[in-house]
Amino acid sequence: MPIVGVIGGGQLARMMQPAAINLGLELRVFAESENSSAALSATSIGDYNDYEQLRAFAVDCDAITFDHEHVPTHLLSELEQDGIAVRPGPKALIHAQNKLVMRRKLAELGLPQPAWAAAKSAEDVEAFIAQHGPKIIVKTPIGGYDGKGVRVVSDAAQVADWLGKIDSFGGELLLEQKVDFSRELAQLSARRPSGEFKTFPLAQTIQENSVCSEVIAPAPQADFAAAKEIARAIAESLEVVGVMAVELFETPEGKLLVNELAMRPHNSGHFSMDGCKTSQFEQHLRAVLDLPLGDTSLNFDFAVMINLLGVDEKNDFLAHYPSAMASFPQVKFHLYQKAPRGGRKMGHLNLTGSNLDELLVAGRNCRAILYNQ
Amino acid sequence: MPIVGVIGGGQLARMMQPAAINLGLELRVFAESENSSAALSATSIGDYNDYEQLRAFAVDCDAITFDHEHVPTHLLSELEQDGIAVRPGPKALIHAQNKLVMRRKLAELGLPQPAWAAAKSAEDVEAFIAQHGPKIIVKTPIGGYDGKGVRVVSDAAQVADWLGKIDSFGGELLLEQKVDFSRELAQLSARRPSGEFKTFPLAQTIQENSVCSEVIAPAPQADFAAAKEIARAIAESLEVVGVMAVELFETPEGKLLVNELAMRPHNSGHFSMDGCKTSQFEQHLRAVLDLPLGDTSLNFDFAVMINLLGVDEKNDFLAHYPSAMASFPQVKFHLYQKAPRGGRKMGHLNLTGSNLDELLVAGRNCRAILYNQ
Structure with a gap:
């Protein structure tokens, strides 16, 4: 019987279980804690930043997939090198993990997106405001969701804290035009x-x-x-x-x-x-x-x-x-x-x-x- | 969070799990073996004929229900006396467990059913064949399903084995007219x-x-x-x-x-x-x-x-x-x-x-x- 392993024990892993039961597949979940939303299927508890723990969980699964996008790409590449089917694979997943990587790829593909730029400094932010302001969107390229890691700003000073620890975001912030969407x-x-x-x-x-x-x-x-x-x-x-x-x-x-x-x-x-x-x-x-x-x-x-x-x-x-x-x-x-x-x-x-x-x-x-x- | 306990680990218990997951309820299954169809939810493995095992499973549940109809009624009555919500209760369930009890009840309610009789002897069977034959249905009142415990007969000799151990069926067999249904x-x-x-x-x-x-x-x-x-x-x-x-x-x-x-x-x-x-x-x-x-x-x-x-x-x-x-x-x-x-x-x-x-x-x-x- 095919086994799907899910990294992360949130509600998305939880809601995969009824589908797995109906299809007669086995679902295993690698959760962060005992009382996760997917506790019923959590066959392992551990740290998804620890390669050995990840690998031990993954090795018996026919495919590994995700409840969230927080697993570091290099660990997923290691899993792939160890012969584990990581789906989506890290080369695709990086575009959902890192918003700057996504913007660059969409530009390369010629797909429609808001005006954007990468910023390394307050000057970069001010230049983008001058062109697309008075208000723009600033995003941390990684780690944001549900409005976290996103700010509407009209002045570079409003992201001074992010600029001050820009290395933790990969050295750049993502700037986006504030789209007047309907x-x-x-x-x-x-x-x-x-x-x-x-x-x-x-x-x-x-x-x-x-x-x-x-x-x-x-x-x-x-x-x-x-x-x-x-x-x-x-x-x-x-x-x-x-x-x-x-x-x-x-x-x-x-x-x-x-x-x-x-x-x-x-x-x-x-x-x-x-x-x-x-x-x-x-x-x-x-x-x-x-x-x-x-x-x-x-x-x-x-x-x-x-x-x-x-x-x-x-x-x-x-x-x-x-x-x-x-x-x-x-x-x-x-x-x-x-x-x-x-x-x-x-x-x-x-x-x-x-x-x-x-x-x-x-x-x-x-x-x-x-x-x- | 309400807990439903299911006696029996077959596919019916298994298919309750997606519904429980969606509603956010907890489902616990008392299964006969480790590798039951409902293994994912089987929190206890044991013998449903053993009252102490049944009770230990049931005591933490808000309601007890069933995957099958094989649990002896007297054990369910004991559970009820111990304050456990058994649903359906043994007074109702007996009508699904014992086909003679059902026939008698349906007659009392005046509901439409095939002609039927209880038989204790070959003579009873022959008398029913004379009235409703040449072919009639003979059923063991308890334990039958999916055609098991059911025979089409035209002669009492064809159920001689059942008559010989009639005490194991409660002392009577159920005879039914062979309905010419569309x-x-x-x-x-x-x-x-x-x-x-x-x-x-x-x-x-x-x-x-x-x-x-x-x-x-x-x-x-x-x-x-x-x-x-x-x-x-x-x-x-x-x-x-x-x-x-x-x-x-x-x-x-x-x-x-x-x-x-x-x-x-x-x-x-x-x-x-x-x-x-x-x-x-x-x-x-x-x-x-x-x-x-x-x-x-x-x-x-x-x-x-x-x-x-x-x-x-x-x-x-x-x-x-x-x-x-x-x-x-x-x-x-x-x-x-x-x-x-x-x-x-x-x-x-x-x-x-x-x-x-x-x-x-x-x-x-x-x-x-x-x-x-």
Whole structure:
């Protein structure tokens, strides 16, 4: 029986388990702690920065994949040299780990993206502000997510701290034009080693405080063909294996610009769990094992995903199941068994049907019941 | 976090796990051996005939439920006396464990069923044959499933062995009229302790060699209202908790007769995993925890389930995934990780859509690829 090993014990590893159970595959998780979200499948606990621990976990697996993008590339290359199938491989993954590497690659591929530059000094930042300001975006090339490692600035002094320890970011910061976008979209896709590539329905993502709050699939009226071709160009040129999310800005003119890349199942694709013939988690497992990809078509006119973020350290969504389930028998509940903390991704709701407005209203009302302290 | 304990480590316990993961519940399984189909969730290994082992497993669970119907009723009553929530409770479960108890209860409720009698002797059998023969059905009241413990006979001599050890069956055999049915149906439902009751779409079941081979939901043109009311009458009068399957004969005149009962998720309800808003496994977990029941509506015009039975001790369905998945990207694969054996339930396929004939043809062709040695 094929064995997939996942580095990282977060909710993405957790949500691979139902797909593995259905397909009859074995999933093993290398988690950081005993009480991870994927604890059920955590067959090893350890430090993903320690090569020997990584290797010991990986050696019995048919393929290694990821719950997050924090494993140092050189360790993944070592695993590959030791004959382990790392999927996506480090040469692809570096583009999701390092935003400057991604920007340079997208430029080389001629794909649409915001104006950008690498900055080594305050002077570089000021020059970019002069050209694209008054406000620009500054990002640390590595380690950022959900708004962390990202600042909107109008003065180089606002990133003086980052400039002061620029070596810890690889010697450069990423500067980006602050795009005047009309909305954000996400194109989920999957590619397997033998080359097969499939996209999921293009989704619209709605952020609150830089964290994904709601997702609508398909995105109402968008340039589906352009999104698909951007994803295909990236997946094929980088030889990505597994699920990839391309986060996109849509300009007021309807043009798409690449914002970020994730090479793993992604929050913007959770709608697929209850909305599509094949979920992103099943598709990821198929892809990393080089099995034929599943049908990604949406079973409904619309699927809506509503994120459940932690309110504080005491909130307990489960305690509100009786009232939420009684009022919303059609809602699919997904809770991650994580210790609650303000703003933490604790779960999500999926709704499917033909009336988008009704789905959104029901989802938000259901969330309100779960949030009720 | 609520904990559900399942007695028995078969595929039904296994398939409760994805539902538990999604809902954020904890599932614990009391399995007979280390390598059970539900091994991932098997937190205890032991003998379900040993009260102390059962109790040690059950004491930390919010509710105890079942993968099979073999746990002796008196042990379940003891668990109840010890304050453990046994769901369904032994007073309901006995009707699924003992077919004579069921027949007597259905008669008391005035529900439609084949002509039947209890037999203690060859004379009783001959008398029933004289009235309902030339062929009748003889069943052992306890321990039968998938055609085991069931014989078609035209002479009492054909059950001489059973009559000779009749005490091991409780002192009586069950005799049933051999119904001239046009097809078999299954009404799946769920009830929770506070009384809420919901049915799933009525399904048609197709047996081969007394084992379920295919299921079609909804059953084309049937007396849906009658099936629903039979299920409701049984569930409410017996105070069933959890999912219950009522297996029905449909006579050429369209009348429904109760064949058998199962008080747990059932093979005839696997279509719900990919066909309905709420799967039978999620519904069962909700019911045994007394949570509001989910929406059971079918998301498609039709859902089809195709069973995968073991061919011999060497066959390996997984080895055929590459060709089966390539030809049938729309098929949902479910494999149970059981050691293969001829005739054993090894997995199933689910297909959903609007053209029933196309679904059946695709499902059978996909199965043929998986069966290919």
